[in-house]
Amino acid sequence: MDLKTMTFLVVGATFALYVGIAIWARASTTKEFYVAGAGVHPIANGMATAADWMSAASFISMAGLIAFLGYDASVYLMGWTGGYVLLALLLAPYLRKFGKFTVSEFIGERYYSKAARMVAVLCLIVASITYVIGQMKGVGVAFGRFLEVDFHTGVAVGMAIVFIYAVMGGMKGITYTQIAQYCVLIFAYTVPAVFITLHLTGVPVPQIGLGSTMADGSGVALLDKLDMVVTDLGFVAFTAQKWSTLNMVLLTLSLMIGTAGLPHVIMRFFTVPKVADARTSAGWALVFIAILYTTAPAVGAMARLNLMNTIQTGEVGSVDGNMVYADRPDWFRNWETTGLLKFEDKNGDGRVQYYNDKNEAFAVKAAGFGWKGNEMVKVDRDIMVLANPEIANLPNWVIALVAAGGLAAALSTAAGLLLAIATAVSHDVIKGMISPDISEKKELLASRLSMAGAILVAGYLGMNPPGFAAQVVALAFGLAASSIFPALMMGIFNKNMDNIGAIAGMLTGLFSTLLYIFWFKGWFFIPGTAMAANTPDNWFMGISPEAFGAVGAMLNFAVAYLVSKVTPPPPEHIQHLVEEIRVPIGAGKAQDH
Amino acid sequence: MSEQNNRQAYWTANLKLVALCLSIWFVVSYLFGIILVDQLNTISLGGYKLGFWFAQQGSMYIFVALIFFYANRIGKIDKQFNVHED
Numbered sequence: 001m002d003l004k005t006m007t008f009l010v011v012g013a014t015f016a017l018y019v020g021i022a023i024w025a026r027a028s029t030t031k032e033f034y035v036a037g038a039g040v041h042p043i044a045n046g047m048a049t050a051a052d053w054m055s056a057a058s059f060i061s062m063a064g065l066i067a068f069l070g071y072d073a074s075v076y077l078m079g080w081t082g083g084y085v086l087l088a089l090l091l092a093p094y095l096r097k098f099g100k101f102t103v104s105e106f107i108g109e110r111y112y113s114k115a116a117r118m119v120a121v122l123c124l125i126v127a128s129i130t131y132v133i134g135q136m137k138g139v140g141v142a143f144g145r146f147l148e149v150d151f152h153t154g155v156a157v158g159m160a161i162v163f164i165y166a167v168m169g170g171m172k173g174i175t176y177t178q179i180a181q182y183c184v185l186i187f188a189y190t191v192p193a194v195f196i197t198l199h200l201t202g203v204p205v206p207q208i209g210l211g212s213t214m215a216d217g218s219g220v221a222l223l224d225k226l227d228m229v230v231t232d233l234g235f236v237a238f239t240a241q242k243w244s245t246l247n248m249v250l251l252t253l254s255l256m257i258g259t260a261g262l263p264h265v266i267m268r269f270f271t272v273p274k275v276a277d278a279r280t281s282a283g284w285a286l287v288f289i290a291i292l293y294t295t296a297p298a299v300g301a302m303a304r305l306n307l308m309n310t311i312q313t314g315e316v317g318s319v320d321g322n323m324v325y326a327d328r329p330d331w332f333r334n335w336e337t338t339g340l341l342k343f344e345d346k347n348g349d350g351r352v353q354y355y356n357d358k359n360e361a362f363a364v365k366a367a368g369f370g371w372k373g374n375e376m377v378k379v380d381r382d383i384m385v386l387a388n389p390e391i392a393n394l395p396n397w398v399i400a401l402v403a404a405g406g407l408a409a410a411l412s413t414a415a416g417l418l419l420a421i422a423t424a425v426s427h428d429v430i431k432g433m434i435s436p437d438i439s440e441k442k443e444l445l446a447s448r449l450s451m452a453g454a455i456l457v458a459g460y461l462g463m464n465p466p467g468f469a470a471q472v473v474a475l476a477f478g479l480a481a482s483s484i485f486p487a488l489m490m491g492i493f494n495k496n497m498d499n500i501g502a503i504a505g506m507l508t509g510l511f512s513t514l515l516y517i518f519w520f521k522g523w524f525f526i527p528g529t530a531m532a533a534n535t536p537d538n539w540f541m542g543i544s545p546e547a548f549g550a551v552g553a554m555l556n557f558a559v560a561y562l563v564s565k566v567t568p569p570p571p572e573h574i575q576h577l578v579e580e581i582r583v584p585i586g587a588g589k590a591q592d593h
Numbered sequence: 594m595s596e597q598n599n600r601q602a603y604w605t606a607n608l609k610l611v612a613l614c615l616s617i618w619f620v621v622s623y624l625f626g627i628i629l630v631d632q633l634n635t636i637s638l639g640g641y642k643l644g645f646w647f648a649q650q651g652s653m654y655i656f657v658a659l660i661f662f663y664a665n666r667i668g669k670i671d672k673q674f675n676v677h678e679d
Contacts, residue, residue, distance in 0.1 A: 066649075071630075074648035078622045081653045085618050088660045089611050207650060211641035221640030239645050241630065248627050274678050276668060283660035290653045297649040582604055583676040 003330075003396045007146050010400035011407060014184050018165075018408075021177045042277045046284025048175045049268045051182035053285065054292060055131075055413030056138020059185060060406045061469035064384030066300025067307070070238035073300065075251045076470060079477075081286060081293055082252070083259020088282035091260055092269040094492045094581045096278035099270070099588050103263045103484065104428045110491040112574055113499040114433060119506050121428045123483035124263045126510065127476050128417045128424075129458055131262070133525070134472035135162075135414040136462025141382045141469075142406045144338040151338050152463050158410070159459040166415040166455075167448050175271075178416075181408040186291055188405025192389040192398050193295050196302050199392065206298035226301055229308050232316050233355040234362025238301060244542045251474070254549035258477025261485030264413075264420040275584035303388040310391055311354045311376070317369040322351040331390035335383055342378035347371060354379075381468050421454045422447035466521040471546055475517055478549025482509035486556040495578045497560060500567045505560025513552035517545045603674035607667060614663050622652040 066073040098106055108117025136155055144154030197209030213221050227237040269278045314321030335341035354376040357363050389399045426447035431438050465472055483506050490497040520534040532538045626648035633644030671677035
C-alpha cells in the first residue's frame with residue numbers, strides 16, 4: 001500500500017475512534033460540558049491531562065528544536081515538566097479544596113472583586129489564544145504534509161476540523177477521548193524512536209540509546225559523533241551551550257510557572273474526587289508526560305544525525321561527498337511541496353550543500369570547496385518529527401502512525417484550550433457579570449460562538465506565526481506565568497494579599513510581558529510591525545521574548561506586595577477562606593455547586 | 594492544642610516540606626542542568642556528559658519522584674494533624 005493511502009487509513013481510523021467516543025459521551029448539561037462529571041480516577045485524569053497538555057509543541061515541534069538547538073533546548077524539557085512540581089506542591093490541592101469551576105472564579109472570590117475576576121479572564125484569554133496559534137502552526141504542518149498541499153491550506157483544513165471537534169465534545173467527551181488520544185500519541189512517538197535508536201546504537205530504549213556508543217563498530221558515543229558531524233560543517237556542537245545562562249534560567253522558569261498558571265491544565269484538577277487525588281493526579285500526569293519528554297532528546301539528536309548524513313553522504317569537501325539533488329529521496333520532494341523545505345542550487349553543481357555559512361572561518365573553507373553558500377535555504381524545524389521516520393527509511397505504517405499522533409496532540413490541546421476560552425467568555429464574562437440569569441441553552445450557544453471566534457483569530461495568526469510552534473507556545477506560557485501564577489500563589493500563601501494589590505500585580509505582569517513580546521515580535525503578532533529586530537543584541541540584558549514571562553512574574557509579585565502594604569488588608573471572611581483552603585479536611589464533593 | 598494552633602502547626606509543617614522539595618527541584622534543574630553544567634560535563638555517565646544528562650533526562654525523573662514523595666509525606670502529615678479528608 002502506498003504511503004498516502006496508508007496515512008489516510010490510519011488518520012481516518014483514529015479520528016473515527018475519537019469522534020465515536022465524543023458522540024457516545026456527548027455533553028448533555030452545561031456542567032458536563034465544562035468539567036467532565038466529577039469523580040475521574042487520578043490515573044485516568046493524569047493520562048487525560050497528559051494528552052491535553054502535550055500539544056503540537058511537544059509532539060511535532062520540540063524534538064525539532066532539540067535537533068537544531070541541541071543542549072539549549074533543555075529549557076523546554078525542564079520547563080514543561082518542572083512546572084508540574086509547582087502545580088502539585090503549590091496550587092492543585094488548594095484549588096481543588098476551594099472547589100469551583102474556573103481559575104477566574106477563584107481569583108474573583110479570593111480577591112472579593114469582580115474587577116479581579118475580569119482581569120483574570122483577560123489574562124487567560126490572551127494566554128490561551130496565543131497558545132492556540134502555536135497549535136494551528138503545528139496542525140498546518142501536519143495537514144500540509146499529509147494532504148500534500150501548501151502549508152496555508154493545511155492550516156485552513158485544521159481550523160475546520162478543530163472547530164467541529166471542540167464544539168461537539170465539551171469536556172465530558174474530551175476526557176475519554178483524550179485517554180484514547182494519549183495512547184495513540186505516545187505509541188506513535190515511541191515506536192519510531194525505538195526503531196531508530198535500535199538501528200543507530202543497537203539499544204532498544206531511546207533514553208539509554210542516546211547515551212550509548214554507535215552500532216557501526218567505531219566505539220564512538222552517539223552524542224560525540226553528532227558533535228563531530230555538525231562541527232565539521234561549521235555548526236555549533238550539539239551538546240554546547242549557545243544562549244546566555246541568564247536567558248536559559250529565565251526561560252526555564254517562565255515555562256515552569258507558566259505551566260502552573262495555564263487554565264486548561266488547572267481545570268483538570270477540579271475534577272478529581274479528593275484533595276489528596278489532586279496531588280497524585282499531577283504526579284501521574286507527569287509520569288505520562290515524562291515518557292514522551294525523556295524520549296524527545298533521543299528523537300531530536302538522532303533526527304539531526306540522520307539528516308546530516310543523508311545530505312552529507314561522504315567526506316566534507318570531497319567532490320562526490322554531497323547528495324545529488326536529482327536523486328533526492330521521496331520525503332525530500334514531499335516536504336518541498338509544503339514550502340517548509342527549500343533548496344537552491346547556489347553553485348550550480350546539482351548537489352546539495354548544507355552547512356553553516358554564518359560561521360566565517362568555515363565559510364572561507366567552504367569557498368575553497370567551490371561551495372557558494374548554504375543551499376538548504378529553508379529547513380523548518382517543525383517538520384523534523386514528522387519527517388524523521390521517513391528519513392530513517394522506516395516502514396509506511398510507522399510514518400502514518402506519526403501523522404495520526406501529531407494530529408491527536410494538536411487537536412486534543414486545541415480543543416482543551418478552546419474550551420477554556422469558551423468557559424471564560426460564557427461562564428465568567430456573560431453569566432458571571434453581564435447577565436447572571438442566562439439560560440443554559442444560551443450559555444452553551446455563547447460558548448460555541450466564542451470558540452468559533454477564537455479559532456478564526458488563531459487560524460489567521462497561525463498562517464503567519466511569530467515563531468516555530470514550540471516558541472509560540474512558549475510565549476503563551478510567559479503570559480500565563482507573568483499574570484495568573486503569582487495571583488494564584490499569593491492568594492493561597494499570603495493571607496494579607498488584597499484585591500488592589502493582586503489586580504495591580506496581574507496588570508503589571510501581563511502588560512509588561514505583552515509589551516516586551518510585541519516589541520520584538522510585532523504588535524498583535526502582525527508581521528512587519530515589530531519595533532526592533534528580534535536579535536540578542538537588542539534584547540534587554542540578553543533576555544529573549546520567550547523568557548520574559550519570568551521577569552513579568554517577578555514584577556507582578558513585587559508590585560502586588562508593595563501595593564498590598566499601603567492598601568487595606570482583606571476582610572475577615574477572606575482571611576478565613578484562605579485558612580480553610582489550606583487544610584484538606586472538609587473538602588466538598590468535586591464540582592458540586 | 595486549640596484548633597487554630599493545630600492548623601497553624603500543620604501549615605508550618607507543610608511549608609517546611611514544600612521548601613525541602615523545591616530545594617531539590619531547584620538543584621537538579623537550575624543548578625545541575627544549567628548553572629553548573631560545564632563543571633558537571635567533565636564527568637561522563639556512559640555516553641552522556643553528566644550536566645547534559647541532568648538537563649535532558651535526570652531532572653525529569655527526579656521531578657516525577659518529587660511529586661509522589663510530597664504526596665506521600667503530606668498525606669502522613671495530614672493524618673498526624675488530623676486535617677485529612679475522610
